[in-house]
Amino acid sequence: MARWKIRVEYNGGPFSGWQRQDDRATVQGELEAAIFRFSGEEVLVQGAGRTDAGVHATNQAAHFDLERDFPALKIREALNAHLRQVPISVLEVEAVEDDFNARFDALSRAYIYRLLNRRAPPALDKGRVWHVKVPLDVALMDDAAKVLLGQHDFSSFRAAECQAKSPVKTLDRLDVVEEDGEIRFHVGAKSFLHHQVRNFVGSLKLVGEGKWTKADLKSALEACDRAAGGPTAPAQGLYLTEVNY
Amino acid sequence: MARWKIRVEYNGGPFSGWQRQDDRATVQGELEAAIFRFSGEEVLVQGAGRTDAGVHATNQAAHFDLERDFPALKIREALNAHLRQVPISVLEVEAVEDDFNARFDALSRAYIYRLLNRRAPPALDKGRVWHVKVPLDVALMDDAAKVLLGQHDFSSFRAAECQAKSPVKTLDRLDVVEEDGEIRFHVGAKSFLHHQVRNFVGSLKLVGEGKWTKADLKSALEACDRAAGGPTAPAQGLYLTEVNY
Incomplete structure (x- = not known):
């Protein structure tokens, strides 16, 4: 074997x-x-x-x-x-080795979320990005994202069906940058809750369009209640890009 | 009107x-x-x-x-x-203006050709890149590409069905670089012959795998004969990226 x-x-x-x-x-x-x-x-x-x-x-x-x-x-x-x-x-x-386990031995995971921020729909990247027409402020999103870094109870960004034992996770990276004509969210942690990245992105989009401030995002985090978090961004923009052992 | x-x-x-x-x-x-x-x-x-x-x-x-x-x-x-x-x-x-013409007024055009150089086939970019399994030397290709710069009779890289009046064109840019885990050819000129970029890429691939030297590419150019040029790279890797007025 x-x-x-x-x-x-x-x-x-x-x-x-x-x-x-x-x-x-x-x-x-x-x-x-x-x-x-x-x-x-x-x-x-x-x-x-x-x-x-x-x-x-x-x-x-x-x-x-x-x-x-x-x-x-x-x-x-x-x-x-x-x-x-x-x-x-x-x-x-x-x-x-015979005792290697892809799930439990992973030291960290990284995701990228791709968002296309323009009026015209994507022709080349249909189904591969989240198309958002309303203009988003990247600097505001990147700045606000930093309140999520570190160890927190992330219940506000956790799907109801999440099977993790605890809602407490440590977020190591959340950078919002403009790359190749689109907005990308670079996210890293040892492990994630169900829908955590997509719920981060859905909430940060509210910040980017001026509906939420950085303080609102912090309040949402501190509420430890999914109802306080922003909406779930669509699956099609999310990419699992790294699993480190 | x-x-x-x-x-x-x-x-x-x-x-x-x-x-x-x-x-x-x-x-x-x-x-x-x-x-x-x-x-x-x-x-x-x-x-x-x-x-x-x-x-x-x-x-x-x-x-x-x-x-x-x-x-x-x-x-x-x-x-x-x-x-x-x-x-x-x-x-x-x-x-x-009423006399603007998208074709004849263009001052320059740019293309990018995307080549995925690895054994495993593309899953995310199927139909969007040329998949080449044999390892290619990017530095060799980029160096050889420079013999094509400037004004030349490009008959060796011109499709039989090309309708241009003259095979003489001026190539302003041909850079071969590694970007985002793939090989990209950045090509720029006022205008191009039919299949010119794809014939460049097909020929440079021969250089990358060691079948042609830079001198072979130069000889191919100087032959002014399509039979002397390399094969035509597939359409799916080619992107028209800029038209400048």
């Missing part, structure tokens, strides 16, 4: 998220099917993060076990051949 | 190029149909460059005339509403 760590890129658009579901296409489901077609083995692919429906990844991490032995490069080529019909690509395959 | 200049972004994937064709979807055809649906006027939309099937644009320019008078913003919003089903977006609409 050998345990393998993989790095995976995917376009979340056509998938009902990462986690396997009986009757829907998911990233985990497609990966497990591809592994079965290539190796004949039924495996469980455990991801570092269970991205929601529509959320993309440039660098998700996962692990699985195979009874039979294969060279790492052979696994990557075989999986990509079997994934040809779907927008999932296996970037790297690496042998790891 | 008023003449309008527009700036347009499109994903070339679903289109048989810019130029109107009776029985196929083209960017010009979709724009003319949208203008008709909104204004009731049959117009000719003249583009700065007739991009090929599959070629994208972040900033194509074009002009057309309308008998009836409308505010510029109204035209943009109406066109984008009528283009909702296709990946074409009108970024800007501006009133121009």
Whole structure:
């Protein structure tokens, strides 16, 4: 038996998220099917993060076990051949210790949220960015974002269905910048609550359009109540970009 | 009568190029149909460059005339509403002099060619980059590219069906750089021959993989014969990014 760590890129658009579901296409489901077609083995692919429906990844991490032995490069080529019909690509395959766990061993995760701030709709990046027509002030958003840094009870930005044991997390990075003609939110932490990044972005958008001040964002955080947080930004702008071990 | 200049972004994937064709979807055809649906006027939309099937644009320019008078913003919003089903977006609409011509008045044009150089196929940018698995040397390509700068007879990089009067053009910029995990070719000139950028990229790829030297590229240029040039890189990696007046 050998345990393998993989790095995976995917376009979340056509998938009902990462986690396997009986009757829907998911990233985990497609990966497990591809592994079965290539190796004949039924495996469980455990991801570092269970991205929601529509959320993309440039660098998700996962692990699985195979009874039979294969060279790492052979696994990557075989999986990509079997994934040809779907927008999932296996970037790297690496042998790891038997007790490596992609989810629990992750030291930190990073996301990027892409927002297109102009009147005209996206033609090239349809389904890949959040299109916001009202002009947003990037400097105001970036400044306000800093109140979220550090250790807090993030209940105000936590989805009702979140399964984390505690709402207390430590946010290491939240920068709002203009890059390549769009607004990008760079977010980093050891781990995140369900919808946390999208709820941050939805709240910061209120700051950017002048509906909330930095103090309003701080009050929302301190309320420790989802009803006090801003709306959830759409999935299509979110990218899981790093999982560090 | 008023003449309008527009700036347009499109994903070339679903289109048989810019130029109107009776029985196929083209960017010009979709724009003319949208203008008709909104204004009731049959117009000719003249583009700065007739991009090929599959070629994208972040900033194509074009002009057309309308008998009836409308505010510029109204035209943009109406066109984008009528283009909702296709990946074409009108970024800007501006009133121009009656003798303005998007094609003949352009002082310079710029293209970017995107090449993804890794073993794993693109999941997020499928149809948006040229996927090349063999490792390419960016510094070698960038250095060799410089032999193409300046005024030359570019017959070696000109498609058979090219309609330009002369094969002599002046190339102002050709930089090969690594950006955002991919290789990008930045190309600029007053005007281009048909397939010129894609033929440059196809030839530079030979340099990048060590099949051609800089001297080979120079010989290819000096042969003034398409048979001496490298292959044509695929359309899907090419973006028209600037038209300057």
